[in-house]
Amino acid sequence: MALDRAYIFRDREILVEGGGDAAKAERIASFVSADIRARFNDRVSGGTALILQPGTPAPEGCSFEHLPSYFFTHDEAEIALTSRLKALGSWVDGTRFCPSCGQPLRLHAVETALECPACGRLIFPRIEPCIITLITRGDELLLLRNVKDTRGVYACLAGFVEAGETLEQALRREVREETSLEVENIRYAGSQAWPFPDQLMMAFYADYKSGEIKIQESEIRDARWFRPDALPPLPRPGSIARRLIERRIRELKGE
Template identity: 45%
Template sequence: MTLIDCPDGADFEFGILIQKKNIFILENGRLPNGSEVSKVLKKYNDSDILGSYGEQAYRTFAAALSPEAAEPDGLKRIPYRSLFITEPAEYAAVVARAALLLDWLHHTKYCSSCGSRLHLSVSETALECPQCRRIWYPVLAPCIIVLISNGEQILLARHVQHTSDIYTCIAGFIEAGESVEEAVAREIREEVGLTVKDIRYRGSQGWPYPNQLMLAFRAEYVSGDITVQKEELSEAAWFTRDALPPIPLPGSAAHRLICGDWY
């Protein structure tokens, strides 16, 4: 699969137009096609467009507007997180990929070995240095998210960075050299001071904020008292499923774990 450096998306079924963490859709709620996004982009200066590409394999033309650019007329802005909740799975996958690739292309312009300007590979989803021939691939940040069970109870936590009262699962990035199981056990130990067993993989989800791959697990409580890592969490507690606090919206890996979709 290769990316195409093309300013016109007339030949593409999906048109993805992103600004920060939002996507623009038509007033009737559907994604625009590539031609419709191309017409919108013609009204902007080059400095307003952070980047664009086409990809035949995903039938997608994608572009990103700068944070300072005016919102386009005739389109409706929604957080692209909403697509994970309300739209077909195909939309969510296309948008997640586009958001990740646009962010990667915007922040990966020059070869860190020789300083040359990178260009799109003609054979794979990558950037190539014309001088030293190094290949640069999109960067994924693998993360774990885990639901801990203790009999009929599950452990949920409220994160410091969340301004809402949402309670969710323990999560964190996998560190260099770790297995995913080691990352699960470490994050649980660090964030809530518990020991677990029977760590089981349940599913995965691309999460474009901006480039995470969420690997979901369940685990069983063994020992320990809840001791909250204050830098990460404001609270953690045991709940039963018939008396849950506010939890993440449908479409997220956390919601699937908590509600038993990934049992």
């Protein structure tokens, strides 16, 4: 069953109609093949993902919206569908050749997979596990400004899980590498698919245990303890970082 909407992405943006929902399916016909980097027809959801070339203009009556803002204004089912199609579209866009023999891959007839017509190897969509954590010390929150940030935003500490690690080990290692601190009392706090292109963010609260902040300058511009009544600019609503911070502040205020 085909959906009456299409999921058309340009970098971190989605094409929306005037009312703010994903573009009508017929908008696909507005783009010529030179505009389209990749297309994925998802048998599971019935949805189609298009990945456009950078700079492709929106058709008349539509505009591009930042995906985190789109997530903030839509419900969980729509966020899950959009994340799935963005992740699968980006995966097809970035997975063109067989890693065993170098032949071009094609979509598998039944599975959500790519297959190599020469050697038969199947390639499944990739999901990269990441941890994200909000560390507290008494009523203070540790927030960090990334070296890539240009908007003055302070966020939670995050990083990729490495081969062979548990989530808790990855969390302790990332905290140590980026701040030189030690943490304890790690508590699971939810998760969010983050299809930029294929992360699964697993969120935790942790308590400060010991150490002085010493930042890893290649990754972090600044890291500080903030009190809930004197916070810096925070990550966008709709991100799990923002949810972690807001929930913890409500707890600290006893709400």
